[in-house]
Amino acid sequence: MAQINATPTSRPVLLVLALALVVLLCYGMRVAFEKPGTALKAEMLASAGAGTSFTLEDGARIPGTGNILVEDELVAVQRVTAEGSPVNSGILLLNNQHTFKVVERGAAGTKVTNHAAGASVKEPGTLFFPENFASFGDEVDELFYLILWITGIAFILTEGFFLFCVFSFWAKPGMRAHHLHGHHTLELVWTLVPAIILVALALLQAGMWKSMKMEIPLADSPDVFEVQVAAQQFQWNFRVAGSDGKFATPDDVPSVGELHVPVGKKVRVVQRSIDVIHCFFLPNYRVKQDVVPGLAVPVWFDTSRAGRFPIMCAELCGLGHTKMGGTLVVHETADFKTWLEKESTLWTSENDGQDRPDWSGASSKIWWWWDQHDVGVHYQGEKTNR
Amino acid sequence: MHLLEATDFNVTTTPWLVILGLCVLMALVRLIAPKFYSHYLWSGDHKMIGKQFLVSSLLWAVVGGALALGVRWQLAWPGSEVPGFKALFGWPDGGAAPEHYNIMFTMHASVMIFFVIIPLLVGAFGNFVVPLQIGAQDMAFPFLNALSYWLMWPAFIFMAFSFYVPGDGAGAGWTSYPPLSETMLGDGQTLWCMGVWFVGWSSICGAVNYITTIVKMRAKGMTLFRMPLTSWSILITSILVLCATPVLGSAVTMLLMDREFGSSFFVPAARVVSDAAQATGGGQVILWQHLFWFYSHPAVYILVLPAMGMVSDMLANACRKPVFGYRPMVYSLIAIAFLGFVVWGHHMFQSGMNPALGRTFMIATMMIALPSAVKTFNWLATIYRSQMQLEVHTLCSLAFVSMWIIGGLSGIFMAATPVDIQIHDTYAIVAHIHYIVFGSTLFSVFGAIYYWYPKMFGRTMNKPLAYTHFIVTFVAFQFTFFPMHVVGSRGMLRRTADPYFYGNLQGMLPVNQLMTVAALILGAAQLVLAINFFWSMFAGKVCTERNPWKATTMEWNTPTPPVGHGNFDVIPEAHRGPYEYADPDAAEDFTPQFQAPAGSAKPVPHAH
Numbered sequence: 003m004a005q006i007n008a009t010p011t012s013r014p015v016l017l018v019l020a021l022a023l024v025v026l027l028c029y030g031m032r033v034a035f036e037k038p039g040t041a042l043k044a045e046m047l048a049s050a051g052a053g054t055s056f057t058l059e060d061g062a063r064i065p066g067t068g069n070i071l072v073e074d075e076l077v078a079v080q081r082v083t084a085e086g087s088p089v090n091s092g093i094l095l096l097n098n099q100h101t102f103k104v105v106e107r108g109a110a111g112t113k114v115t116n117h118a119a120g121a122s123v124k125e126p127g128t129l130f131f132p133e134n135f136a137s138f139g140d141e142v143d144e145l146f147y148l149i150l151w152i153t154g155i156a157f158i159l160t161e162g163f164f165l166f167c168v169f170s171f172w173a174k175p176g177m178r179a180h181h182l183h184g185h186h187t188l189e190l191v192w193t194l195v196p197a198i199i200l201v202a203l204a205l206l207q208a209g210m211w212k213s214m215k216m217e218i219p220l221a222d223s224p225d226v227f228e229v230q231v232a233a234q235q236f237q238w239n240f241r242v243a244g245s246d247g248k249f250a251t252p253d254d255v256p257s258v259g260e261l262h263v264p265v266g267k268k269v270r271v272v273q274r275s276i277d278v279i280h281c282f283f284l285p286n287y288r289v290k291q292d293v294v295p296g297l298a299v300p301v302w303f304d305t306s307r308a309g310r311f312p313i314m315c316a317e318l319c320g321l322g323h324t325k326m327g328g329t330l331v332v333h334e335t336a337d338f339k340t341w342l343e344k345e346s347t348l349w350t351s352e353n354d355g356q357d358r359p360d361w362s363g364a365s366s367k368i369w370w371w372w373d374q375h376d377v378g379v380h381y382q383g384e385k386t387n388r
Numbered sequence: 389m390h391l392l393e394a395t396d397f398n399v400t401t402t403p404w405l406v407i408l409g410l411c412v413l414m415a416l417v418r419l420i421a422p423k424f425y426s427h428y429l430w431s432g433d434h435k436m437i438g439k440q441f442l443v444s445s446l447l448w449a450v451v452g453g454a455l456a457l458g459v460r461w462q463l464a465w466p467g468s469e470v471p472g473f474k475a476l477f478g479w480p481d482g483g484a485a486p487e488h489y490n491i492m493f494t495m496h497a498s499v500m501i502f503f504v505i506i507p508l509l510v511g512a513f514g515n516f517v518v519p520l521q522i523g524a525q526d527m528a529f530p531f532l533n534a535l536s537y538w539l540m541w542p543a544f545i546f547m548a549f550s551f552y553v554p555g556d557g558a559g560a561g562w563t564s565y566p567p568l569s570e571t572m573l574g575d576g577q578t579l580w581c582m583g584v585w586f587v588g589w590s591s592i593c594g595a596v597n598y599i600t601t602i603v604k605m606r607a608k609g610m611t612l613f614r615m616p617l618t619s620w621s622i623l624i625t626s627i628l629v630l631c632a633t634p635v636l637g638s639a640v641t642m643l644l645m646d647r648e649f650g651s652s653f654f655v656p657a658a659r660v661v662s663d664a665a666q667a668t669g670g671g672q673v674i675l676w677q678h679l680f681w682f683y684s685h686p687a688v689y690i691l692v693l694p695a696m697g698m699v700s701d702m703l704a705n706a707c708r709k710p711v712f713g714y715r716p717m718v719y720s721l722i723a724i725a726f727l728g729f730v731v732w733g734h735h736m737f738q739s740g741m742n743p744a745l746g747r748t749f750m751i752a753t754m755m756i757a758l759p760s761a762v763k764t765f766n767w768l769a770t771i772y773r774s775q776m777q778l779e780v781h782t783l784c785s786l787a788f789v790s791m792w793i794i795g796g797l798s799g800i801f802m803a804a805t806p807v808d809i810q811i812h813d814t815y816a817i818v819a820h821i822h823y824i825v826f827g828s829t830l831f832s833v834f835g836a837i838y839y840w841y842p843k844m845f846g847r848t849m850n851k852p853l854a855y856t857h858f859i860v861t862f863v864a865f866q867f868t869f870f871p872m873h874v875v876g877s878r879g880m881l882r883r884t885a886d887p888y889f890y891g892n893l894q895g896m897l898p899v900n901q902l903m904t905v906a907a908l909i910l911g912a913a914q915l916v917l918a919i920n921f922f923w924s925m926f927a928g929k930v931c932t933e934r935n936p937w938k939a940t941t942m943e944w945n946t947p948t949p950p951v952g953h954g955n956f957d958v959i960p961e962a963h964r965g966p967y968e969y970a971d972p973d974a975a976e977d978f979t980p981q982f983q984a985p986a987g988s989a990k991p992v993p994h995a996h
Binding site for chain 2: 152
């Protein structure tokens, strides 16, 4: 086959093809991102007012808990049992019938209390990261964008130079390449410049990492609210202390799938798993921490505003991993007190502190297990052991 | 539950019987057709072993690719049956159930890493190219070489059977983190362990052989710093393999013992299985992750270093220009290998490991970006003011360089610990690894296939088909993997059968469908390569020219294809560095290593 060399006439063609690829890629992603929630049966929600329940047919796809954007209006739905009590986790099999309840609805632009668990790029948040509500999250996002700028500039410089070379240096008959084996100064420059940038980046983030993962607030401070997380295949169990502020007492309030915390507090989360590794992921709080069986791993975040936010399991934990979701419910201070009192009373009145109600299968035993098999809080990053 | 009953070793016997049958079959072939046996089966010839690795890897790539398409199918049309999977794997749901989804991504990664990329780079091209490039008659230990190929077969059989054994296949991810990998019922996970164990032995046999061959069997004049970068990269890779693989072997053995013999290396205390607290325990869950990543991080470099070496060779040839900064290229290979052993913890930033350690690993990880950057700049400088020939290996090397830049830059986000919190275990990671392993490594492998094909089979591959394959693959690749960066950083988790369970991920269904359509096109494009590869083997244009690409390295000084055991019909001798292109004083634009200096009194002596 004859040698096809890129001549000056074929160069524009190559350039146009490359540009077309980039434009096509951008356009494809834009189109794809612009259709929010097509997987949902949106029309079923269009007319459902708050408090109404409805049942979806087989094969319908809907989250355990979440917000759905229906014609620019946010609808918060919650999966409920046939009797109407909320179910927030556990395996949601694809072909079962499920009953849902509309909890709340409001315009997308307004500050509804629960708009965080959004569905598309139309939702608040940056292009890359979902909206942030944690105080250290801003730093993380700034670091992300700093790295994006640095790598973006490096990308444009290197790929630009690359494309320039690709379009410029095709063989011409009778010509030889520039005979050069290397260049000491150049090698030094392109070793030292990235080295300085990388060391600076490394030093910059060291403090951030320390405040996020090593300086976990201690429970005895008044602005700290402690919760316990017991992960199991395939649900999140949560426990908060009752009015006495102590764990392992009869007024503790356990919950499944929904973690209730007050606003304006540092939330100290102590996590344990009863079976395999899970991973506690709060995308809106920049929190992700593996829950490791045999260890009690603490992590923390702070709450600045009320709302409902998704909790995800980010580490493969078995066949039900994909359905191991939950919701973080951040209450206004007064609302939280009401909620805690209500739950606490329900708990103690039904049980006299003796047996615990069967909330959901094995979870009735899980706090018994937690108290029986006490392992101290792990990490040397902790200031004390408890 | 499994652990309590685990005292009887009840792994299904079928794969063992198949292996036994294979041995008997080989013995029979040896009796009936001894020449066929010693040429095509138990051959000590490095060229034949290289081809064996090449063909079996390409066949396994079909399996790995099909599994990847199954994964993509589920993400685009969740809960629907993947066409053909019901018949292929005997799953009544056709891959729609989460447990089968877990098997699909687990086995996709395991097959692609252990059976495709590592054997392709080290087994196929390392074997075929290295002895020729350094001017050796064969590898140092031909028996060990054949053994390293045939040890892959038990692994092939175990992994293949893991889909079909009672219970379920291996579905704990290719990382197989315990305790999940220990609580997996069914023998699939056990067979997975056995498979990995045999792959490890195969790698070790190969590594010992490469190191000895390269250190002891170089031709006269072939000093270490006259060695082409492909051989350098295989030497460095083999040192990595030799140091890291025994750790994986030990870890897998411990996992096997936990699963089958009731030990508890990785079983934590007070674990609850099926509502019952377990009596066994006291092991450390995170220990596995340390051992696994101590192998698997170097393995990531095993997956890419030989590709870097091959691209350096092909790029110099394609650009008709010496590789810019040959010595910095070698030093950066060594630096990557050394640093590769102290960065494994960056896979474990969120694992519950002491966060102070995370900081140490973060700094080491930032540092390993440095030699990679140096290599990139040197490739760019090689292209600058060159005279590029329009060949398929040119395009593939250029694709390698540009995709390597994207994959390398996205790695910096993961190295930054606070940012990693958000993108760990998401599709951003999936995008990153595929830009490295597909965008870089596989493109270099495509290039290497076209480049060394004439030397291997004495025929050239069809060029229009090759261009078609390259262009479709390159474009479909971008659409398949680039959007993953965005959906990943917005929170789309990897390894979830149905991410749209989460309200905040539902808007990502259309973009996932886009990626899946692109992936299907990407998969279809590989059929073009397969057809071209096997068709050209029998019907391609015959090539008898010794040096069709006008290259400078030693492998082009042999007959095409090299005849018999012994490779060279001349006594190989290296007279200069490996990349003497475009010397303005030379008669031609390339001066091969094997060309005696002008005015040399001694003519090149012939072997016969």
